[in-house]
Amino acid sequence: MEAKLRAVMPDRDLLQLYEQMVLCREFEDSCAEQYTKGHITGFLHLYSGQEAVAVGATHALHRDDYILSAYREHAQAIVRGAEPRRVMAELFGKGTGICKGKGGSMHLFDPALSFMGGYAIVGGQFPIACGLAFAAKFRNENRIAACFFGDGAVNQGNFHEGLNWARVWELPVLFVCENNFYGIGTEVHRSSALASIHKRTCGYDIPSEKVDGMDVIAVYQAVKHAAEWVRENSRPYLIEAITYRFRGHSMADPGKYRAVAEVELWKARDPILTFTKRLIEEEVADEDQLECLKAKARVIVKEAVEFAEQSPWPDDSEVTADIFVGEQEVCPWQ
């Protein structure tokens, strides 16, 4: 039986989860619109449907725990605290973007938030997460590295090298697989000999579990427990969150490899809808309150778009800046 929401966390936090999921959904819907208008170009991978994973997991982590992700990472950055308007400006390629317009949709990064990047080579973040965890351990910092990745990443050598390495060096890494069943158009059982991804860690002596990635509270509870285990034991752990993306792999993908009925079935389990229902049923909030929060999210996203539109393009001098740091220049946070 499911625990009552209020037994898990206070109302304020429950509403924050709702607010963040709604903000992410609104943000992604707006990105799609701006893409069709030609304001956002290049690759654009939207997170719609998977919100419960980023929101539930991030809420369960410490503020200074490292987060790394792949290229479907707008939500992860925003939930961690990146300003939506600076993320949107990045997507527009503007100089006010979170990475000065040099990274774009797939390479969001903000070290002040311990958000250590979106990586667009599948599985590229595994060893980097291990390195950050090593540095944290070496420096006696009480932080772990949470490494998010998709089901498509688990057949890269980096996944296996990273898991093995994290166990051998006893590194505090929490691996979070967002299994949305498709690596672009290839369904997980057509690419993975063992489609139940969390079971793969037995070869590396790493504990793991599966969680309903459409349920923000379930994700929160699983990650909370796992993150504390990782922190206490300085050992890796893996969570497989079963989820679904409501849109194609990217804006270029009409998603014809998935049956309409399948998509509809998952949409009926929309993490925002189900959470809304629970919040109302358990009288944490009423419809008006939730509608009000949704309206607030829409305003934030609208302002983000306006900010991005009005922001200046990067100066031409930026094209050669930032490759190297000068001898004297050192990042203040380092």
Place this chain on the structure above:
Amino acid sequence: MAIMTYRDAINLALREEMRRDPSVVIWGEDVALYEGSFKVTRGLLTEFGEERVKDTPISENTIIGVAIGAAMGGLRPIAELMTVNFALLAMDQIINHMTKIRYMFGGQVNLPMVIRAPGGGGSQLAAQHSQSLETYFMHAPGMHLVVPATPADAKGLLKSAIRDNNPVMFLEHELLYNSKGEVPDAPDFLLPFGSAEVKKEGKDITIVAYSRMTILALAAAEELEKEGIFCEVVDLRTLAPLDTAAFVGSVKKTGRAVVVEECWRTCGLGAEITSRIYEGCFESLLAPVRRVSGLDVPMPYSRKLEKLCIPQVEDIVIAVKEVTAQKY
């Protein structure tokens, strides 16, 4: 000044920098307990302990990726690749990640890390263990590329590399490990990047070289001097940044140039240097620039065949004689 080997000079640079800065750490395959397959890391585990000197699984891409993460997290890692040939297994982390992270994240993070890798041919290790891959790394913007020829340069450049806040690829030549030379003792003996050194002055022709090719060029120059040809040997020391002014300046003086590269000729770094000479001082040239290069074949095992694939002193001598006899 002390006389020591190239291997010991590198070992000393590592020790001095690890003593100086507790955030310097080193890892790689068999670098700790086994003390390195070329014994470059001898004694480090004993002196600095297992937290700072670490053996790794045979997972080259992850060896580099973990260094990237550790550098982001505030350490100054040195990642040793057992040989540069294995860098090809790590090209994803080296090229797709290490060289791009600072730029694509808008300059918000530094990667103060060094990759050390022995390489080069001439030990009869056959096709998969004899490559000279310097051009591969020189091609990608985003890292410094160091190729020392002498023990002193190896020490001074490695110390600079470890203190640098940017990623550095430090290529050691396997055949130079036992070579000896004078090495300054000063604890802050640092050599700058992008500063070639004229290892021998001359008036008739410029030989541009790097790493072991510099040693061969100096031997060739000595031989040629007996015949009245005075070569100026420019040792590049770093390929990125490339000290174009140094070799173009030298060629302006001598009017002739031979470029020596151990790597394959096709699209090799010699082509880039030659091109820069033409762009920089075409009007000063008295003869076409000549390249002495590695042969465009996978390295054979047999000693007799291997010799045909790697530039030899006599190849440089012949090239210099031909170029000095030529006129436009």
